[in-house]
Amino acid sequence: MIPRFLIIGQGLAGTALAWSLHQCGVGFLIVDRDEELTSSKVAAGLVTPITGMRLNLNWRYDTLYPEAIYFYRGIEQRLQARFYHEVPIIRLLRDEKAAALWEKRRMQPEVQPYLCKVEGPLVDDAVFDNPQGGFQQQHSGWLDTAAFLKASRDYFEKLGCWQAGEVSWQDLELKDGGVCWQGTFYTSALFCTGWEAARHPWFDWVPFRSARGTVLNVEADTGGESRIINRGCWLLPRADGSLRVGPTYELDFEDPHVPSPVALAGLEQKLRALLKRDFLVKGSQTGVRPIIQGHQALIGRHPARPQIGFMNGLGSKGVLRAPWVARQLVAHLLEGAEIEAGLDLAGN
Incomplete structure (x- = not known):
């Protein structure tokens, strides 16, 4: 398969993007520094409906969660491995203020599908300190990110579309309709380099707060x-x-x-x-x-260099957001689909 896209970085963003292109039958080459420790490899990979100090429903959870599960289960089936573990999450309330907030929040209709009644004590009081009570969430779990990334890397490497290395921006030759790197022409170079993009001269204007x-x-x-x-x-x-x-x-x-x-x-x-x-x-x-202020993620083409693409800023919700965000970017790259304003790099 002729590589059309150069993917720079194989964290959760780069891996989700690669799988999305692969599922569309589109060729690519991933170039990754193959470091032992990265934010994606360290991440716990938690997927939780109700989150934060305000006990809010996670952003677009009703859309993102089913797509994420479908995405990871499909890859598990292809690789004959298990990465995503559906597990209940117990949220214990910190103090009286949180308990009072939860009394209001738990009655909201959008929250109801993600609550699971527990018969008996919520947790073992001999093991966990729980003075204010709490609740059990369903449709939640965690992804073994390190295992997922390694299995994906091995799969793509066998296909000849993964290699260890580093892509310097100085080595990219921008041309009309694409970019050339090490003698090979690509339709786009897609940067999925996490927080380090803040140091990149092409992206130093992005409001990172990693x-x-x-x-x-x-x-x-x-x-x-x-x-x-x-x-x-x-x-x-x-x-x-x-x-x-x-x-x-x-x-x-x-x-x-x-x-x-x-x-x-x-x-x-x-x-x-x-x-x-x-x-x-x-x-x-x-x-x-990699956190970008004011955005759940940023994707799209560089406003001054359309040959350069970007997928970044997934933050601590990367496991949940990556499949949906990657699909949006692939639709934009292949079909010219419009990216919504809050996610569009060019409109930031």
Whole structure:
């Protein structure tokens, strides 16, 4: 298959874009630096309907969630592997203010389909501190992002459309109707490089406000709890018995892979407030979430360089948003479909 698109970066954005093009029968080449730790590989991959301090329904969840499930299940079937795990998420309320807010929020019709009644205690009070109560969410879960990215990489590499490397903007020769890189012509070069795009001279005007985040690998006795528990921090039990806890949120940082001691101490303090039992921190992983102020994501063509495409800013909701956002971008690239104003790079 002749590659028509050069995809730069194979995080969640680049991978979703590659699969969307592949499903359309369109050729591409992914070039990725193949780093051990990236934000997509570190991410817990949580998919949750009700989110944030305001306990709001996640942006366009009724549209994004079914599409995401269809997308990941289709890839699982193709690769004969399992990446997405549908698991209930327990949200425990922080304080009386949150409890009062939830009394109003839970009655809203749009929230009802995502609530699941629990018979008996919501959580084991001998394991989790739960003075204000909470609720259980359904149509939720998590994606094993590291496994998904690796399996996708292996699949695309066997097809000859993945290679390790780095694409420098200086090495891209812009031509009428496309771009040339290392002697090969492509219809477009599509940048899916996450937070580092803020340092790129072609995208330094994009209002990035990315945040460094750390996830802990923890050992603890949680009484056999298999659901995701969230209050102040989230605790994710994995099938192999390990636990992940996160995240931190650091807006000011220098090294993308070294968290501050203050942030780590704060995360451990939140875990102690949630978990009544002792725990042991076995390690941690750190990455930078690509966040663009005022946007759920940005996609499209560069306003001054139409040969250059962009998909970025998925933030902490990348697993949920990536399939839908990638489909929008592919429709724009292949069919000229209009991108809505809040997502269009050229209109930002």
